[in-house]
Amino acid sequence: MNDSGAVLPWLVIRQDDNGNRYRVGRYATKDEAQKIADSLDARGHRQLYWVERIGQPAH
Template sequence: MSATVGRMETAYRVMRQDDNGNRFLVAKGLTRPAAEELAAEFEARGHKQLYWVERDGAVAAGA
């Protein structure tokens, strides 16, 4: 990852949906690989909830 000042990077968040259809924010401001890893960790626990990764906007590099 480059630390170039002013460069913008996209942040990602992990979301969860329970078996009643309610959606919750699990984590935000993550890199895509970190968000995917976290979602996979929760999925591996075998709960009925659904986890996914989505874009969370842009943040300045190094922020």
């Protein structure tokens, strides 16, 4: 499978102070996505980060 056919069902989502949500990245595994979310969250900014699977209802 080439890169264009890769399955990346896990998203890292960021929510800023104003409630705006942004997709940070897509990942192959939940563990990979969670590591990214945790590292971003550890920076101490006021944004929220979480992991979602594509097709799951949002927060």
